Amino acid sequence: MIRIGIIGLGKMGLSHCAILGGHPEVEVAGVCDTSSLVIDGFKKYSSFPCYSDYKKMIKLANLDGVVIASPTKFHSDMVDFALENNIHVFCEKPFVLNAKDGVRLTELAVSKGLVNQVGYHNRYLGTFEEVKRLLENGILGEVYHFMGESYGPVVLRKKGGTWRSEKNQGGGCLYDYASHTIDLVHFLLGKPVSASGTLLKNIFSEGVEDAVFSSIKLENGLSGQLAVNWSDETHRKMTTQITVLGTEGKIIADATELKIYLKEAISKEGLNKGWNIKYLTDLTENVDFYLRGEEYSSQLDHFIACIKDAGTENKSSFKNATVTDEMITKLLENAKL
Amino acid sequence: MDRILFGDNQFFGVNHSSDEKSRAQTIKFQKDEAIVKVLDIAIDEGINTFMCTTHDRMANICDVFRQNEKYRDFQVFPCMPYAHKYANSVTEVGYMGTIKQFVPGNIFSTFAKGGLAYMKKDFSSLAELMIDAELKMFHGIKTPVIWMQNVITDLLLGLGMTEFLLTFYRHVKEKHNAEPGFITMNLPLLLNTLEKAGIENPTICSSINKIGFRMSGGKRVYEEVIAQKRCRLVAMQVLAAGALPPAEALEYVCSLDGVESILFGASSRANIHQTKTLIDNFGMVK
Structure with a gap:
C-alpha cells in the first residue's frame, strides 16, 4: 500500500481524501487541517490519523506521498517541506503565487527524483x-x-x-x-x-x-x-x-x-x-472509485502510478x-x- | 417500488453527454408549467413515481402537486441534497457560512446549549436538521423512498464515514417513515460497506448499462453483485447518457435478474412512450 497524507480538508481536500480512501492501493495515513471544526469531525467519524500541524504529520506519519490542498499562499512552504523530507507531492492548483518559487521547487523535486504533480484535472x-x-x-x-x-x-x-x-x-x-x-x-x-x-x-x-x-x-x-x-x-x-x-x-x-x-x-x-x-x-x-467525474479519480491514479513506477513521466508536473x-x-x- | 421511475435531470439541465443539450433543456424548462406538462404526459403513459432532486424549483412543482386532486396518488422520491448549491456556497462563504445559510434558524440558537461547541460534538444532529430542511418542500406529498445523492454517498463512502450513512438511514426510517435509499457510482463497495454496518437488503440506485459507463470497477463485477440479489436495486443511466439506442439499452437492463426498477428521464411524449413500452414489453425476469 502507498501511504498518502492530505493537507487541507476544504472542498478539494475532501474530494481527494474520499477518492484516495476508496483507492485499492492507497492507505490514507494522515489528514491535516487547522480548522478545529473539520479536524474534530474527522477524529470522531473517520478512521484516519488526524493532525493539525502539517509538519508533524510529515515527520510522524511515514508517508510516501502527500496531497496539498490548502489555500494557495501556503503551497510554496508546504511543498518545500515535503520535498525536503523526501515525500512525493501532489499539489492543488494554482501551484504557487510567485513563479520563482515554482522554478525552485521544480528543480528541487527533479534533483531528488520525487514525483511532482499539480491538480490540473x-x-x-x-x-x-x-x-x-x-x-x-x-x-x-x-x-x-x-x-x-x-x-x-x-x-x-x-x-x-x-x-x-x-x-x-x-x-x-x-x-x-x-x-x-x-x-x-x-x-x-x-x-x-x-x-x-x-x-x-x-x-x-x-x-x-x-x-x-x-x-x-x-x-x-x-x-x-x-x-x-x-x-x-x-x-x-x-x-x-x-x-x-x-x-x-x-x-x-x-x-x-x-x-x-x-x-x-x-x-x-x-x-x-x-x-x-x-x-x-x-x-x-472506468475508474476503480468514482466520486465526481472520472478525471478527478484518474489524476490521483496517475499520481499513485508515478510513485509506484519511478520511470513514468508525470502528465501535470x-x-x-x-x-x-x-x-x-x-x-x-x-x-x- | 414501481418498475419504472421518472427522473428529473432533463428539467434542470443535467446532461452527461452534452453541455449544449443541457443548455437547450434549461431554456425549454425555464417555466414550471413546462415541467408539469411533461410530468402529466408521464402520468398519462402510466408512470406513477417521480424521482427528483431537492432543487429549489421543486418547491413550486410540489405546490402544484398539493393543489390538484389528480396528483393525489402520485409518488415522489426525493434525492438530497442538491449538492451544487452547497459546494458553490462553501467556495463563496466557507463551511461555517454555509451551515449558517442552510440550517434553519440561527445555528447558535438551534443548538441553544453551547452553540458551536455542541455542534462540533454532534455532527449527526446537524445532519438530521439538514435532512429535515431539505424535505420541508415535500410536506403533504407521498414520499415512500428518500434518497441520498451519489456525490454525498460516495464522499462518505470514500472517507469511511459510515456513521453518517447510518444516521441518514435511521433518521429517514424513524422520523420520516420512509425507506432510505442510497444513490452511488460504486455499487459493490457501497453494498459491502452497508452490510458490514448491519444494514440488510438496502435500497440502492446505481449506474447500470450495457457499455459499463460509470460502473466503477467494471461491468463484470456489477453483474455478479446484481445477480446475488443482496439489495433492492434501481438502475439509472441505463442509456449511458445517450450512447446506446433505447431498445438495445433496455433489453440489457431488463434481462438482469436483480434489478427491481428502472429510472429514466425524457422530455417528449414520443420518448416517454417508447421507453415505457419497451420496458413493459421486455418484462421482468421472474
Missing part, C-alpha cells in the same frame, strides 16, 4: 485527451486561432468571506478559474508566453477580479483568446470549452463532447466531411504548472498597462 478528461491526439495527427491542417473559455457560478453577489475573495492570497477568477483554462491551452496547443489587451473585470468582488479576457500568444507563434468568468450563473457548474480553428476544419470541445468539422473526410480516423460528434461516454475509461503561474503574472502585469 482537464489533462485527464477523455474529450480533451482526444483533442490532443487529433491535433497531434494534424487533422485541422494549419491551426491559426484558438479560444479557451471557462464560465461558472461562483461569485454571484456582492459579499464574500473566504481566501478566494482576497487579493494576494491566490483568490480571484484569474488564479482560481483561468488557471485551468491557461493550463488546458498549454496542454493542447503549446506553451503560452505573452499576453496583450488583458481586461480584468470586477463584477461583484471588491478585492479581486471576477472575469478575465485577454489575447495570448504561444511559444510556437500561435495566438488566440482567453475568456473566463466565474460570475456567470447561466452555467450550473464550471464549464470549460476550447475551440481550435485550422485551415482544414475546426474543433469545439468541452468536458462532455467533442465536435469536429472537417472540409474533407479523414478515413483513417473514421471522420466524415462536415460535422462529427464524439461523446465522453466513448472516450472515458510542477514544471507545467509553473508555466501557468508565470502566465498569471504576465496577465496581471499586462492588465495594468
Whole structure:
C-alpha cells in the first residue's frame, strides 16, 4: 500500500481524501487541517490519523506521498517541506503565487527524483485527451486561432468571506478559474508566453477580479483568446470549452463532447466531411472509485502510478504548472498597462 | 417500488453527454408549467413515481402537486441534497457560512446549549436538521423512498464515514417513515460497506448499462453483485447518457435478474412512450 497524507480538508481536500480512501492501493495515513471544526469531525467519524500541524504529520506519519490542498499562499512552504523530507507531492492548483518559487521547487523535486504533480484535472478528461491526439495527427491542417473559455457560478453577489475573495492570497477568477483554462491551452496547443489587451473585470468582488479576457500568444507563434468568468450563473457548474480553428476544419470541445468539422473526410480516423460528434461516454475509461467525474479519480491514479513506477513521466508536473503561474503574472502585469 | 421511475435531470439541465443539450433543456424548462406538462404526459403513459432532486424549483412543482386532486396518488422520491448549491456556497462563504445559510434558524440558537461547541460534538444532529430542511418542500406529498445523492454517498463512502450513512438511514426510517435509499457510482463497495454496518437488503440506485459507463470497477463485477440479489436495486443511466439506442439499452437492463426498477428521464411524449413500452414489453425476469 502507498501511504498518502492530505493537507487541507476544504472542498478539494475532501474530494481527494474520499477518492484516495476508496483507492485499492492507497492507505490514507494522515489528514491535516487547522480548522478545529473539520479536524474534530474527522477524529470522531473517520478512521484516519488526524493532525493539525502539517509538519508533524510529515515527520510522524511515514508517508510516501502527500496531497496539498490548502489555500494557495501556503503551497510554496508546504511543498518545500515535503520535498525536503523526501515525500512525493501532489499539489492543488494554482501551484504557487510567485513563479520563482515554482522554478525552485521544480528543480528541487527533479534533483531528488520525487514525483511532482499539480491538480490540473482537464489533462485527464477523455474529450480533451482526444483533442490532443487529433491535433497531434494534424487533422485541422494549419491551426491559426484558438479560444479557451471557462464560465461558472461562483461569485454571484456582492459579499464574500473566504481566501478566494482576497487579493494576494491566490483568490480571484484569474488564479482560481483561468488557471485551468491557461493550463488546458498549454496542454493542447503549446506553451503560452505573452499576453496583450488583458481586461480584468470586477463584477461583484471588491478585492479581486471576477472575469478575465485577454489575447495570448504561444511559444510556437500561435495566438488566440482567453475568456473566463466565474460570475456567470447561466452555467450550473464550471464549464470549460476550447475551440481550435485550422485551415482544414475546426474543433469545439468541452468536458462532455467533442465536435469536429472537417472540409474533407479523414478515413483513417473514421471522420466524415462536415460535422462529427464524439461523446465522453466513448472516450472515458472506468475508474476503480468514482466520486465526481472520472478525471478527478484518474489524476490521483496517475499520481499513485508515478510513485509506484519511478520511470513514468508525470502528465501535470510542477514544471507545467509553473508555466501557468508565470502566465498569471504576465496577465496581471499586462492588465495594468 | 414501481418498475419504472421518472427522473428529473432533463428539467434542470443535467446532461452527461452534452453541455449544449443541457443548455437547450434549461431554456425549454425555464417555466414550471413546462415541467408539469411533461410530468402529466408521464402520468398519462402510466408512470406513477417521480424521482427528483431537492432543487429549489421543486418547491413550486410540489405546490402544484398539493393543489390538484389528480396528483393525489402520485409518488415522489426525493434525492438530497442538491449538492451544487452547497459546494458553490462553501467556495463563496466557507463551511461555517454555509451551515449558517442552510440550517434553519440561527445555528447558535438551534443548538441553544453551547452553540458551536455542541455542534462540533454532534455532527449527526446537524445532519438530521439538514435532512429535515431539505424535505420541508415535500410536506403533504407521498414520499415512500428518500434518497441520498451519489456525490454525498460516495464522499462518505470514500472517507469511511459510515456513521453518517447510518444516521441518514435511521433518521429517514424513524422520523420520516420512509425507506432510505442510497444513490452511488460504486455499487459493490457501497453494498459491502452497508452490510458490514448491519444494514440488510438496502435500497440502492446505481449506474447500470450495457457499455459499463460509470460502473466503477467494471461491468463484470456489477453483474455478479446484481445477480446475488443482496439489495433492492434501481438502475439509472441505463442509456449511458445517450450512447446506446433505447431498445438495445433496455433489453440489457431488463434481462438482469436483480434489478427491481428502472429510472429514466425524457422530455417528449414520443420518448416517454417508447421507453415505457419497451420496458413493459421486455418484462421482468421472474
